[in-house]
Amino acid sequence: MDENDRVDPGITDLSAESSWSFGGDSENVYLFGGSDRESSILSDFGWNLRPEAGSFSHFDRIGMEEDLARNDQPKSTCSTSTTGGGETVVQATSNRSMSSNSSEDLPEKSTESDGNKAAPETASKVKKKGQKRIQQPRFAFMTRSEVDHLEDGYRWRKYGQKAVKNSPFPRSYYRCTNSKCTVKKRVERSSDDPTIVITTYEGQHCHHTVGFPRGGGGGLVNHEAAFASQLTPSASHFYYSGLGGLQFPPQPPPLGIIPQSSSHQVPGEARENPKLPTDEGLLGDIVPPGMRNQ
DNA sequence: CGTTTTTGACCGGCGC
């Protein structure tokens, strides 16, 4: 830990605040916010965890980060929203996360840089020469898993890997394979706790998830739906409650996070689009008022 | 043969 103490300014350590409870079994793990605040936060993001059977060992959400960008212009056709609403939210969120804590509890920072650069740099760097990159909504979460790249319903193509300072583990950079989608994600293992995988998503998907490979042979179900159906009412609520709100949100992972045994996803399989409640990526996202205010 | 991964080089921002 010497230097593992990097803390991502943007990460909110929900777990530290409390009462998260987990439910599920070897196949499904659900994380519920123990208080209104947590619930609202998660629900806004529309998150739930659903490790899938297989190599899954233990999953739980340790914290999450959201970093919204200030400029939200979608680089491509996809995006949605991040326009005005995004800005507002962003600021709020940022404040919350930063002021709250993140620094202490989270052992890791996204390594974006020393912290300072993080915002400007990571969020958006350069796209090409002379052209600046647009910053997009970003958020991260930590998951305890043995596999680095967690299946989240989307297909990703790795475009880079770099050793990060202060961490023995390299950081991998992925881009959504959908040509119109500019969503990117970074995956790295916590140097502090190697069992923790930090996944940072940037941007919003403009398409649906591909679906799970093993939906059942016949019909795939979108994980959200599937997941929701298994949850208790409150959990379900938590999962869907955020829809319809703001749009800037961090495009959350499709919600189902599943560990994979290998880093690549299956080729032909998952490509169907589940029917989501909304068109934007899975959760369209929202950031709850609570979050912004805090 | 098409797609994805690997990996070194390059670019740009930031701190000193």
Add this chain to the structure above:
DNA sequence: GCGCCGGTCAAAAACG
């Protein structure tokens, strides 16, 4: 101005 560092590009290799 220089060096460090994170992020991205792109060619080659690996895979299915």
